């Protein structure tokens with residue numbers, strides 16, 4: 076749905092292929108998801124949890140293994156916004172841009188993040204330290220504006236605190 | 246042990262009832278739903294364990310969300326012979342003092358106390374006498390049920406949230422859980438169950454408000470391998486009642502689905518949970534395992550020949566997957582594109598078989614209806630909307646949180662009485678209901694009794710129950726632009742009116758917000774909106790113009806100010822305002838100058854400061870920081 080997920084031209088697929096553990100992938104597909112096509116989305120989620128993004132070699136392997144064309148897998152991987160086909164940063168910033176956070180100033184937080192990190196939604200800093208991914212409500216609206224970094228929730232953040240919060244992540 | 250009868254449930258209930266109402270020791274219940282955790286409940290819990298873990302006189306336990314998210318972390322403490330007291334904002338540094346305050350009986354931390362609970366008994370508990378009977382209430386401590394936030398609430402869907410440990414099926418059973426299933430299985434014919442749901446008048450809580458009983462009846466009529474699906478996609482930003490129910494009381498949803506299974510004749514259930522709710526998934530997995538081990542889920546439930554299995558699937562971040570046909574496609578592992586409903590999903594849905602899909606809150610309402618009867622439920626609410634509805638209050642409101650009130654309570658009561666009004670003495674502007682498919686309701690309609698019909702009459706919808714309050718600092722044109730931006734991203738793109746229409750409308754609104762609005766833009770928006778409403782395929786498209794249409798209807802002057810005067814009165818659209826320091830109001834305290842990231846503010850201490858418009862990036866830090874309202878929007 077958004078352009079931000081397109082494969083980056085600079086991603087070096089040959090070197091990435093080495094990084095994918097096919098034996099492990101095989102077990103995952105067989106044991107956890109019983110090779111069932113209906114579990115495709117959850118398989119992709121598991122692969123992304125493991126590699127922090129969806130490496131192409133893993134997807135082509137998956138396609139062959141469960142018997143659906145790679146194009147279908149690509150379609151699913153690009154339709155749903157949580158999937159990334161390009162490697163992401165070491166820290167994922169999930170900035171909530173849901174309505175409740177929006178009226179409490181989430182847009183200003185986004186601008187502040189842009190000023191500091193020079194990245195927009197879906198982009199990764201050059202040093203691979205941060206990837207910014209906006210989300211629409213994580214159900215903690217009472218603490219808005221909310222920013223989740225990796226698994227840590229930062230609620231009621233003020234524009235002038237953004238710097239300090241980012242400082243906790245290497 | 247496998248449960249076979251009502252008597253088996255009662256035996257568990259008797260045993261566990263003691264632990265939840267009359268614990269032998271001081272029991273510390275920490276609210277650990279996502280909202281609590283985000284406010285630091287995990288640290289509170291860990292510290293409590295470290296302080297009191299070895300103390301046999303103190304039990305540290307977890308529970309779900311009591312609804313008052315604004316005051317999280319909430320900690321409830323109880324002990325034999327004393328009223329139950331809820332402490333608020335108990336971060337880790339306060340937990341030891343709070344426990345000691347309660348244990349010693351001093352109750353000196355009055356400011357930390359939210360209230361004492363008068364009656365903890367839940368709506369499905371039929372055979373429990375008041376566990377608080379004979380206790381002397383504490384003096385000078387408000388009664389929880391009487392503070393305005395809880396005053397008008399009637400908890401049916403939220404009956405157990407915050408009262409039980411969601412990871413303990415025994416506690417759910419102790420509060421009357423699974424008795425409705427037992428009644429449905431052993432005492433009722435499927436048609437009688439459906440009749441009861443029809444009598445209750447229960448309408449779907451996911452947005453459309455379709456009568457649940459009618460949907461069940463039609464699904465039961467069609468032949469094939471029927472499925473029961475629970476829609477836990479909760480895509481409406483600002484609504485989180487489904488999350489709270491799943492995290493605080495997962496069994497209520499499972500029991501509701503089981504009853505639907507019995508009534509409709511289905512043995513497979515699916516729960517589709519959005520990706521952003523990992524804790525809900527975790528709680529559901531635990532709940533399903535526990536129900537299976539007690540024989541309440543799986544094969545031959547309670548010794549009958551009824552079998553039911555539940556699978557959990559997670560979404561992957563697509564709002565449109567909350568739409569029923571898209572959700573079913575997504576469950577099948579495909580992209581979530583809605584399809585036209587010439588053939589309804591109750592006839593051909595998931596895997597082309599009859600499918601009954603309801604929302605989380607809808608299912609959570611079912612067990613009490615079966616247990617207490619449809620007429621009891623229909624006794625609450627308005628002519629066209631029965632029972633209660635959970636609303637999530639957020640945005641510019643003092644008491645953010647979840648409230649469950651009978652249908653028909655006025656918006657004013659919800660926003661100003663339960664919600665405590667708008668913070669910082671700002672002026673109320675509108676309340677947005679129904680999320681991206683809903684509308685903005687202005688002050689003039691605050692006395693509107695909230696039900697499906699009345700909200701539709703003013704151009705909004707009930708939706709899933711999110712209520713976002715907006716104040717003078719919210720720009721209504723920007724809000725309209727915001728929703729369209731959201732919908733442009735989330736449109737699946739398969740039909741033209743939605744894909745292109747939303748984009749065009751967004752373009753116009755973006756121009757208006759950037760100061761490039763033209764005469765005739767408003768009319769063009771209305772024309773495009775009517776087209777998108779009329780010709781889109783699914784509900785995402787047909788409802789997409791609602792936020793624009795209602796803001797034009799009620800806040801046309803704001804649109805005109807943007808277009809004609811090139812002004813954003815709320816100070817949101819950056820191209821259309823600037824900040825100035827009001828020399829009359831400025832005390833020269835210097836806070837703004839210190840906080841400005843651009844060094845755009847300067848001045849001598851105790852003298853009015855000056856703001857350099859060339860350096861200012863309108864980040865608003867000074868506006869928020871000034872305690873004297875000296876930063877003016879011009």
Ligand SMILES: Cc1cc2nc3c(=O)[nH]c(=O)nc-3n(C[C@H](O)[C@H](O)[C@H](O)COP(=O)(O)O)c2cc1C
Nearest residue numbers: 449450451478479480567568569603604607784785
């Ligand atoms: C774009 C769109 C998004 C929706 N999102 C949700 C949702 O997140 N949760 C939900 O329960 N219903 C959602 N719905 C409504 C469902 O299609 C469906 O009507 C509802 O889940 C049926 O359950 P109910 O009758 O119990 O309300 C959505 C509808 C549309 C058109």
Ligand code: SF4
Nearest residue numbers: 737739740743783786
């Ligand atoms: S109305 Fe929009 S979301 Fe719905 S099917 Fe058409 S393009 Fe997709």
Ligand code: FES
Nearest residue numbers: 171173176213216
């Ligand atoms: S809108 Fe941000 S958490 Fe709900």
